[in-house]
Amino acid sequence: MEAVNSTVNTFLAKHNKEKRALIAILQDIQAEYNYLPRQALQLVSRCLDIPLIDVVGVATFYRAFSLTPRGEHVATVCLGTACHVRGGPKILNEFEKKLNIKAGETTKDNRFTLETVACLGCCAIGPVVVVDGNxxxxTTIGKVNSIIKTYAKKRVKK
Ligand code: FES
Structure with a gap:
């Protein structure tokens, strides 16, 4: 509890507690915890004098932010029309089987979160999977295992 407050205070100070730095502050918090703890949002709201509902509004508007804990690595499988017809659902199914979670969930060891997206805007190269921005x-079912292995070894540096 205290640790979260002191970390968030550092981010607030770094941005001179300026209201216009709200998104940058939320980005710092997201990078630190892989999600936005409620306690952190409350502190940001108080310090920047922005109503909590507005802070939460910004936090839920951008996909980059999450209000629930995420794993160290986020795998996103595109299920937009173009990726769908090229096998997106089978790729998702393979991720779900290998990680033993459903889309929207995080593995028990907090290593992976599995998400889906409607379209990433690069339909010609589908089916597309994005892991940590890569x-x-x-993508084929056969590649899923090696993608997971690549990230299973990687630890996120804080
Ligand atoms: S449908 Fe997957 S990138 Fe567009």
Whole structure:
């Protein structure tokens, strides 16, 4: 509890507690915890004098932010029309089987969160999977295991 407050206070100070730095502060918090703890949002609201509902509004508007804990690595499988017809659902199914979670969930060891998206805007290279911002094109079921292995070894540096 105290630790969260002191970390968030550091981020607030870094941005001179300026209201216009709200998104940058939320980005710092997201990077630190992989999500936005409620306690952190309350502190930001108080210190910047922005109503909590507005802070939460910004936090829920951007996909980059999460209000629930996320794993160290976020795997996103595109299920937009173009990726769907090229096998997106099978890719998702393979991720779900290998990680033993459903889309929207996080593994018990907090290593992976699995998400889906409607379209990433690069339909020609589908089916597309994105892990921690790295794009994998023309993904096949056979590639899923090696993608997971790559990130299972990687620890996120804080
Ligand atoms: S449908 Fe997957 S990138 Fe557009």
């Amino acid at each position: 794009y994998y094109s023309h």
